[in-house]
Amino acid sequence: MVGARPWLNILTHVILILGVLIVAFPIYVTFVASSHELEALLQTPIPLVPGGELLNNYTAALTKGAKAVGAPVGVMMLNSLVMALGIAFGKIAISIIAAFAIVYFRFRFRMTAFWMIFITLMLPVEVRILPTYKVVADLGMLDTYGGLIIPLIASATATFMFRQVFLTVPDELAEAARIDGAGPLRFFWDVLLPISRTNIAALFVILFIYGWNQYLWPLLITTDESLYTILIGINRMLAAGDDQAEWQIIMATTMLAMLPPVLVVVSMQRLFVKGLVETEK
């Protein structure tokens, strides 16, 4: 510490703790609300200490869900999980082989392919909503897992990241592999994949969160309640209106929707930070 001043140190900690508390406050209120029965939440002001209905509310949400929505939250979480894993694995798989082709081969249309992938960076779902919906509808992929996952797995960022990684791999490795008689696929499998292991893991953390938090796309293409992701479920529960909204269930569902990605970030912080910094390069 340069030029240490004790009172300043204390002040610093006070400011940081205040910051942490302000950031955490909405979650705390949500958690408290998820542990009361509805009647308690309809009083003003609502309670600010946890109640005794925690277990009941979460079990009710997971197995029955809210009255306004026909699917239990357990099923929705499973759908979210399938979508998040599908997107994460899908993106990694198709990006890593595309990057391998671009870095380790010379062929016609190489730069064309590169630019074509680059364009996907510029076209998030939000800006081409309707025509993309139409393509998926024409392909008969509405209300399917394929429709939820496949349109989202093209990824320029992941391809670029793997390209960067491969470019830093020493040429001698490829040379040695070639002299030893290993073909390109063998080299990819036995050398490149093990080398990129931590990058893959870091990317996986980022993409899992990205996939779990997808909202607009599932909102458009799922009308079948058994395919709702948990985020769509929350929206449908809220849509019941203030009079019928079962806030204790909605709040429990909200907590459940946050839990997996937050756990991933906190428990794999090092990989998460690495992934975040690398995909933004």
Place this chain on the structure above:
Amino acid sequence: MEKRVVFRNPVLPYLLLAPQIAITLIFFIWPASQALYQSLLQQDPFGLRTTFVWADNFIDLFSQADYLNSLQVTTVFSISVAVLALSSALYLAVQADRVLKGAMAYRTLLIWPYAVAPVVAGVLWLFLFNPTLGIAAYWLRELGYDWNHTLNGGQAMTLVVVAATWKQISYNFLFFLAGMQAIPRSLIEAAAIDGAGPVRRFWTIVFPLLTPTTFFLLVINIVYAFFDTFGIIHSVTEGGPAGATNILVYKVFRDGFLNLDLGGSATQSVVLMTIVIAFTVIQFRYVERKVHY
């Protein structure tokens, strides 16, 4: 940068690229070109005939009071989010960088909102400020301030800005902290020996060295506010009241899916694409080379 050592194979590279290219063509290039194509056409009221109208749809779009309002709302929203999220994150990062012990603990405690989906962030804040049962709305009432964001446009905007900022602070904090920790200690020590206090050291040394990070984050934050906040708007205000929070991305969705105005939605999509392309170019031209981690 190119590889010296490459493999030779007539088909393999194409096979490896095929999945990525196929998905890009089917779900990105084709829909985008459809939007572009439709934005240049006009259908008669019965949908029987379409005529090519060049830029008429765009002229039309930019003369609608609705759309101009949405543009203005988006500008106010994204600038507020970017400024608030950047300044509060920078402030917290400066504090965290100052503590010797525990900087990483504070990082853990501050980064997790990144993992919260925008729509969930919206629901959290909606519950706090719900006019009938929200605890924050109750406190404001106790203080004599009547809170009802479903009627008051300014309050609705404040609420979505706060929710969007809350979610983005963690991301900015992470990059600011990393940027600050990369600044050589010797520079700061030298300044301290010369008698510069913490505030002076920040403005003359730390902040100038952070400009590349700040600029990079500014672009990222504006892109975030433009495109990733759909869930917040959808869950908190649905663009209302009276279009007060009707940002461009939400309007495209609403006009296309709820009002079924296909041509209008396509034209808006093209405008949005142009905006994204502009941001991407800025990011690559000016940011890429200058950011240091």
